[in-house]
Each structure stands twice: as C-alpha cells, then as structure tokens.
Amino acid sequence: MSKIMTVDILSSIKGAQPSEAVNKLFEEIKNANPTTNNSLNNVNHNAVSINDLREDVVVESSVVERQIIKENFPIEKEGYLVVAKVIEN
C-alpha cells in the first residue's frame, strides 16, 4: 500500500518545507529540452566493471581506530555505549 511521505519525513527534518530558491532551479530543469530522453546512455562510466572488483578481505581495525570509534559514540554510561530510545509500538 502506498503512503505519501512529505519532505520533512523523508529528510528527518522537523517542519522542513521545499524552498523557493531551490524550486527555481528545479523549474529550469523541468523547462529544459534535452535532445533525447535516454538517461541510460551514461557517458560518465563510474561504475566498476565486474572483472575489476576488489577481493573481499576483512581488514582488522587498529586499537587506536576502535578506541576513537568508541569515543565518537554519542553517549556512554558506566562503560556501556547507550543507544537511542527505540520505538515502543
């Protein structure tokens, strides 16, 4: 079942509304006339070829890296990292 989601919900930003400055940019695109409508003809080939994928390797984090990741965690209490409140229902 489809449900309409507004930009404040999609962006997780309270009270967010589309802005006039940005809408002016989008109007320009809507009114532009590309010579074709084929967006699959991607000229900038950034995707990596399947033959060029790197090996899956597990890289161990260093002790310093792990320590900093813990320091960056927003809340710590009595040696535990505290997660945000979960949704109750």
Next chain:
Amino acid sequence: MESQIKKIHEQLVSKQITCTSLVQERLELLKANAYNSVNSLLEETAIDLAAKVDAKINNGEKIGLLEGIPFGIKDVYMVQGTYTTASSDMLKNYKSPYTATAIQKLLDVGAIPLVKENCDSFGHGSSSENTIFGPVKNAINPAFVSGGSSGGSAVNVAKDYTVFSIGGDTGGSIRQPAGYNKIYGFKPTYGRISRFGLMAYASSTDCVGPLAKSVEDIRIVLNAMSGKDSKDQTTILSTEISEQEIAKDASGTKVGYFKNFIEGDAIDAAVKADFFASIEKIKAQGIEVKELDFFKGDTLVSTYYTLAMAETASNLSRLDGSNYGNRIEGENLIDTYATTRSESFSEESKRRIVGGNQVLSQGFSDDIYLKGLTLRDQISTNFDTDFKEVDIILSPVTPSPPPKIGESLKDPHAMYLSDAYTVGFSLGQLPTLTVPQGTVTGLQVTAAKNNEELVLKFANFLKDTI
C-alpha cells in the same frame, strides 16, 4: 621553475632554516590570524614531525622534496585522531578514526599537516559563510568573502600560512576560492585522486585537489596524491607529470571559449573586458582561438544542483546521531533522528537535503532528477565534441568579483547562479585549473579527461603571456 616547495626544501637542506622554526613560525601566523581560516591546529604532531626532519638533516640523511613542508587540510578530510568537523554543529566533537588516502600519501612523503581549515559546512556553499567557525574573510580584502567551500584553504595559502593546502571540489569549491584569493587551485579529473576519507557531498563529482602559489607546486602535490586506491573503486590509473613536459612550448595548442558565458547579461562588464583582453594576448602569440557553443549557465547550475542535492541527501542520511556526531534525545528513535538533524544541520544544508529528497521522491524523479541525468550526459557529450576541435577551453572562474560578507546568505539562488562557470566542468569530470590571472577572479584552464599535463603546460604559458 618558480616553486615555494623547492625554495623551502633548499633552505632546509642547506640549513638556512630548521624545520622546527619553519613550522613554529607558520603555527604562530595561523594562531594570530584574523581571517577565521582555522578550525583546529595540529600543533603537537607538527612540532614532533618537524623535529624528526631536523634530526635527519643533522645526521646527514637525504630528505624528500615534500619532507618537512607545512600544509593545510580542509576540515572534511579524515586525519586519524584529529577533530574533523565539516565546520558543522553535527560533527563539532567528531574525531577521525582513520586517515584519508590522499592525506596519508602526503604524510608518507614527509609533508607536515598544520591545520584543519574552515570551509562551508559539508561543502554546502560558495562563500565559506555557512560554518560554525565564523565567515572566512578574503585574503585580499577582508570585507569580502573568501569564496567556498574551500575558503580557509585558499586564504591560508594566499597569506603564506601554509605552503599548500588540500581542498575539495564538487562544483567549484577549489577553483572559485582560488580565484577570489588570487592563487592556483586545481580540480583534477574525477578519480585521479582517491576520495577515501573525504566526507562525501556529491559522490559523482567530489574531487580532491591542491591549492598553491605556483604551477610547479600544484604539479608536485598532484603527483604525490594521484593513483588507484582499492578503498575507492572509482579511482583511475594515471601517469606522473614531469617538470620538463609542462615547461615545453605551448605553441600549436588550440584554444576555445564558450561564447554564451561571455555574451550573456550575467557577466560583470570588467570581467568580460578582461577576459577578451586575455584572449587577444593569447592570439597575439599565434595561438588559434575558437568560439564554442555550450549550455546556458542557468541550465548548468540547475543540472548540477539537482544531482548534487540528490546525492547529498543520500550521503548525509547517515548523520542521525545514532553512532557518532551530535545526538539530541527525543521521545523515540524516529523523534531522536529528526530532532538531532533539525537542530544540528545548518539552514543551507537542510535546504539541500530537502531539495535532494524532493527530486528523488515519486512524482518528481522523472521530471527533474532523471532529466538532470540526461542533461548531464549531453553536457559530457558536448565536451567530447569540443575536445575534437580544441585542446584547451578557457573561461572566467566567476561572472563577478567576490561579494561582501553577508550578501550571499541573503540570496541563496543568486549564490547558486554564481557557480555558473565552474559546475559544467564538474559535471564533465574534467581537469580544470584556476590561474590567478586574466580577470579579477582569474581564469579556468580545462582539458579533456586525464590531460592534466596539458592544463599545467598551458598554465605555464599563460604565466608568461597575460
């Protein structure tokens, strides 16, 4: 060839100066500066590294060209153990757990990082005013903006606080501040330098690049950072650029410029006159110059911002306060996400995130986002055609001189339009260098993909020509 790096290297090797005194002197300048170009100083590490370089020289050991050279880093690059704030409230206490590949390569050859530099928050801006550390002031006239988003990096180089700095360029964020502060700033071909450890803004145009005071210094730093990286699968193979090659004669180079850039109403009269005067000087050297057709500036800006906003909405969705960064507890998990993001992102970042989610949502994606992708393909195709006719495309960096501090924040749409000359080359993923000559905010020199060597060679030619 003129080079700050080589000059300092000679002074270190011949013991005219010590690395410690050099680093201390630059740190003092950075501490005392009134331009808001500094987010944090890396003082302790810098002095330790300088002492090691001095010890090596005193022991009679050879040092590399970049060894002991002080540099700056835009505050969107990971450097292990340093604060990496993206000039934002969201990450004001965030410490990098690891180091970006481009920066690691500079550390490996002995360059010494001094400072994490002020910029627009997450690269969202063209004036370095969208920052929690105060607007970065222009190095030439502090009443004006420094440009952005790599404003702090440009000012630090222009004021000689750093020998070179590493900026990030998504739609002009290295080239425009370089032009506003009259230095060189280079956006290489997309993929030449690894993006691993650069905070993502718009991943399909994000580029790492140097800002410096000479073409030779740009060459040296570019060579040091380039190369394939398994941690960024969009990186490409590239060859080292030699000093001899870029010093060669540029005669025979065919030059083009986009006539609609120069003939429109948006361009300042002095920028237009100066640009044409530069073209005449180039022609006087026997260089063939052609007029080229291109997309109008409004279309380029709209295409770029549509795609960049979509990508930043996706990239910044990870910032929700759960694992790192600021967290403001709400009634439940969803409310915690929303409260954290509402209160921790700047107005400009929110505007771009919301715009990105707008174009990616059902009912808008076909008319705007997918059309933007189609336009981007056509822009790239246009470049391919142009580079069959010419070798270099010259353009002004900006349509107007730098605005006064405070003006850009009042009119975001005008700020977006001021990027009209830089964003096209980002969408085309082309190597483009700002040279501090030709107009009040410089000139851009662009070549076909992977032809950095020609860009630098032509910049050397311009140095002696205009």
